[in-house]
Amino acid sequence: MSLVQRGLDRVPQRYRAVVLQHQELLKFAVVGAITWFVDTGTVYALKLTVLQDKPLTARALGVLIATIVSYVLNREWSFRARGGRQRHHEAALFFAVSALAIVVTVVPQAVSLYVFDIRVPHVSAPTQAVANFVSGQILGVLLAMGFRFWALRRFVFPEDLREAELETL
Incomplete structure (x- = not known):
């Protein structure tokens, strides 16, 4: 029995239909949680070692690595039943959407650092660390996640294109 099936078996019967109806969103959220840890681990590993004075560079690299992991997991699990495009075209669209999402992720932290x-030296190091965490790891990631879910379903992994072509014949 798969991990997903075991989890679904634990959901009360009256909520199971809702879970099944939103399974793509739930899978996308699980992928988001996994890649959040990849991103956060990368950002803090870099900030505590080689990029101590460059928090935005660490943020961008963390998002880039997490994006690569996200493509693989979303393609093979979250949106497995969607698609129909050639992989290279799909991957190009995914990374274009993700590039825009990187901007969405970085903007709140950039506003925190450079607008506010x-x-x-304007605030203490712990204050900057907390502000970076809240603006980058929480607000930026949540905004980018909403954007990505919408854009991936709309542009990258639309309803199966093969089925749509067969219906028009």
Whole structure:
């Protein structure tokens, strides 16, 4: 029995239909949680070592690595039943959407650092760290996640194109 089936078996019967109706969203959220940990781990590993004075560079690299992991997991699990495009075309669209999502992710932290000036020497290092976490890891990631879900379903992994072509014949 698969992990998903075991989880579904634990859902009360009256909620099971809702879970099944939104299974893509739930799978996307699980992928998002996994890639959030990949992103966060990468960002803090870089900020605590080689990029101590470059929090936005660490953020961009964390998002880039998490995006690669996200493509594989979303293609093979979340949106497995969708698609129909050639893989290289689909991958190009995915990374274009993700590039826009990187901008969405970075904007709240950039505003925090450079518009509100919440950075050393204007504030203490712990204050900057908390502001970076809230603006980047929470607000930026949530905004980008909403954008990605909408754009992936709309442009990258639309309803199966093969089925749509067969219906028009």
